[in-house]
Each structure stands twice: as structure tokens, then as C-alpha cells.
Amino acid sequence: MTSKKTDKYELIIESAIQLYAKKGFHNTKIKDITDNASLAAGTFYLYFKNKEDLLEALLKKYLELGFVRLEDIYHQNIPAKEKLLLFISENIDFFFDHQYFFMIYAEYSSKKDEFHPIKKHYEFIIKYLDMVSNIIKQGQNEGQFKQNINLKIASRSLRGMIVMNLIAILVFKDPSGITKEELSDNISGIFINGISV
Numbered sequence: 001m002t003s004k005k006t007d008k009y010e011l012i013i014e015s016a017i018q019l020y021a022k023k024g025f026h027n028t029k030i031k032d033i034t035d036n037a038s039l040a041a042g043t044f045y046l047y048f049k050n051k052e053d054l055l056e057a058l059l060k061k062y063l064e065l066g067f068v069r070l071e072d073i074y075h076q077n078i079p080a081k082e083k084l085l086l087f088i089s090e091n092i093d094f095f096f097d098h099q100y101f102f103m104i105y106a107e108y109s110s111k112k113d114e115f116h117p118i119k120k121h122y123e124f125i126i127k128y129l130d131m132v133s134n135i136i137k138q139g140q141n142e143g144q145f146k147q148n149i150n151l152k153i154a155s156r157s158l159r160g161m162i163v164m165n166l167i168a169i170l171v172f173k174d175p176s177g178i179t180k181e182e183l184s185d186n187i188s189g190i191f192i193n194g195i196s197v
Helices: 003-023 030-036 041-046 051-074 080-097 099-109 119-141 151-171 180-195
Strands: none
Touching: 003 030, 003 041, 003 051, 003 099, 030 041, 051 080, 051 099, 051 119, 080 099, 080 119, 080 151, 080 180, 099 151, 119 151, 151 180
8 A cells, every 4th residue: 555545544444443432333434434534435445345344454453553562572581470560561551552442342342243353353362362371381480370370261361350450441431540550560460479389
């Protein structure tokens, strides 16, 4: 794509993510998206077939973006506890930095209809769980983490702790005023203390 085309593609994605988060996917019309992006309605169809195609594109874009940041941490040659602290912090930071995306992600993570965009990107969830399991294995090999940990349960538990707290804070606007730093510190403390020797 040329720079001008890339700019319009990104404008459409950013417009959609804002509107989907505010109005919901089904209540947002293509015209709403193009109006919000200050583009002609026909411009949409140069890049996307329909709203579902656009939703899948934006999910893929943000999931890939988030994983680049997590993979950077995952591949660092540092002790497992430090790596897990950074991993948790980065995961929470990413969703705080991209709250509109998280709201859409949270909405579609639990849907079971025939159009299920998160299921099409389930490999990201599997990759996430594998990275957490491997960090825990590293910690076991380093003597930092307990040996009798079920890695699947532990990795799913960490993901659940992060996602459920983010839903409470970002989607339901938890009035407690918890900052991303407090959330990261608390989840890290609870999780890492629970698996540490």
C-alpha cells in the first residue's frame, strides 16, 4: 500500500475502534465509521469487504502489536521472576494504552455466535499461554518457582486475573481508582508469590 492508502486504511481502523467501543459493533454503521474518519463512504470498500472484515483486521492489528511487545520481554535473557514481572506489567500497560481495543476484545471474547472474530485469532491466546508456561518452567529450572505447578492452570489463571481486573476497571469503570501500576503490582505479587518457592 502506498503511504496515502496506508493512511486511509489506518484512519478507518482507528475510527472503527473508537465507534465500536462506544456504540458497539452492531450499532455502528459503515457510514458512521467513514464520517468519523472524514472520508467518503465508498473509500471504506477499497480496503474492507464489510464491517466483519474490518473488525477482524483491527483485532489482528492490535493483537500483533501487543505480542511484539510481549515477545520482546519473553526473549530477554533475564531471571524468570523479573521476566514475569515485566510480562505482566507490559500486558496491563498495553491494554491501558489501547482501552478502546480492550473494550472490543472483552466484548467479543465471550461471544458464541457464528461470527466470532476472537476465535479466528485464538492462536494469539495459545501463544500467550505458552509464553507464560515457558517463563514458569524457566523459573522452575532456576529454582525460583515450585515444581508441582500445573502450567496450563497457572497460565490460564494469570490471563484470567489480568483480563477480569481490566474488565472491571476499563469496561465497568470500577470507582476504586486503581492505577495500572497498582494493578500490575498487585497481580504480580499475588501470582508470583503463589508460585514461588
